Amino acid sequence: DIQMTQSPSSLSASVGDRVTITCRASQSISSYLNWYQQKPGKAPKLLIYAASSLQSGVPSRFSGSGSGTDFTLTISSLQPEDFATYYCQQSYSTPRTFGQGTRLEIK
Amino acid sequence: QVQLVQSGSELKKPGASVKVSCKASGYTFTSYAMNWVRQAPGQGLEWMGWINTNTGNPTYAQGFTGRFVFSLDTSVSTAYLQISSLKAEDTAVYYCARDFYSSSGLNWFDPWGQGTLVTVSS
Numbered sequence: 001d002i003q004m005t006q007s008p009s010s011l012s013a014s015v016g017d018r019v020t021i022t023c024r025a026s027q028s029i030s031s032y033l034n035w036y037q038q039k040p041g042k043a044p045k046l047l048i049y050a051a052s053s054l055q056s057g058v059p060s061r062f063s064g065s066g067s068g069t070d071f072t073l074t075i076s077s078l079q080p081e082d083f084a085t086y087y088c089q090q091s092y093s094t095p096r097t098f099g100q101g102t103r104l105e106i107k
Numbered sequence: 108q109v110q111l112v113q114s115g116s117e118l119k120k121p122g123a124s125v126k127v128s129c130k131a132s133g134y135t136f137t138s139y140a141m142n143w144v145r146q147a148p149g150q151g152l153e154w155m156g157w158i159n160t161n162t163g164n165p166t167y168a169q170g171f172t173g174r175f176v177f178s179l180d181t182s183v184s185t186a187y188l189q190i191s192s193l194k195a196e197d198t199a200v201y202y203c204a205r206d207f208y209s210s211s212g213l214n215w216f217d218p219w220g221q222g223t224l225v226t227v228s229s
Contacts, residue, residue: 001169034215036152043202043219044144044152050213087152091214095168096142098152 002026002090006099012107017078021102023071023088032092035064035073038101039084047086048073080106109133111203111220118226124191127223129203136184137161140206142216143177143188147199157206158186193227200224 003026013019023033035048046055048064051071061076075082083106088099114128129141143155156167158177165177176189186203201223204216 032213036216038152043222044204044216045219046215046217049215049217050209050211055217089152089216094166095156096154098154101151 001095002029002093002097004088004090004097004099006086006088006102008102009100010103010105012105013078014107015078015080019075019078019104021073021086021088021104023066023073023099025069025071025090025092028068029090029092031067032090033064033066033071034089034091036087036089037082037084038087044087078104109205109218111205111218113201113203113220113223116224116226118228119193120229121193121195121227123193123227124189125193125225127188127190127201127203127225129186129188129220131184131186131205134205137181139208141177141179141186142204142206144202144204144216144219145199146202146222147196152202155188155201160186190225193225195227197225198227 005024007022031051033051036044037047038044047058047062052064063074065072083104085101085103087101112130117125119125137160140157140159142157145153145155155171158165174191178187203220207217208214
């Protein structure tokens with residue numbers, strides 16, 4: 001199975017900050033990497049697919065990059081509605097594993 | 108619009124069974140596989156497996172064989188997750204999520220159902 005490791009596990013930041021979350025795969029997954037946002041009590045929502053493609057309707061302050069084993073999710077200027085938990089997920093092979101999540105909190 | 112609507116919360120006793128439904132609308136149900144994802148209280152997302160909505164063939168992740176069954180009723184565009192012999196550790200929110208495949212072969216989960224909380228308690 002491909003293991004997905006996110007860092008950090010939690011992060012405190014302020015509105016307006018630039019934030020980067022990292023996801024590392026245990027083997028190369030090309031660009032088969034997706035990012036989801038989950039707010040408390042809600043279902044996950046697709047943010048970024050295929051490593052760097054922005055899902056329709058998602059604000060342009062979100063961006064993704066990387067390929068192979070190392071990926072990043074960047075929020076260029078944090079907004080109050082961005083405080084949530086973020087998960088990466090590989091879709092290169094089954095099982096479709098998720099990272100453990102990064103909880104983004106208000107400083 | 109494309110959406111998945113799941114059945115409501117369930118409270119079950121240990122040893123009982125539960126069947127969660129996931130009704131799709133806004134797209135051709137049999138054109139996309141359906142995934143199931145578990146989220147235990149305060150924990151992360153765990154992929155349970157998926158079902159081919161064209162053939163009905165399910166694939167289960169390790170740890171979700173035996174007591175877990177994926178099924179379909181294509182006449183009403185609905186996928187089901189049945190869990191038998193429920194245990195306290197099955198308490199979780201269960202999500203369905205459409206498996207979207209692009210022409211390039213890349214794929215992702217979108218959209219997701221709103222989730223169904225299954226609580227197992229005596």
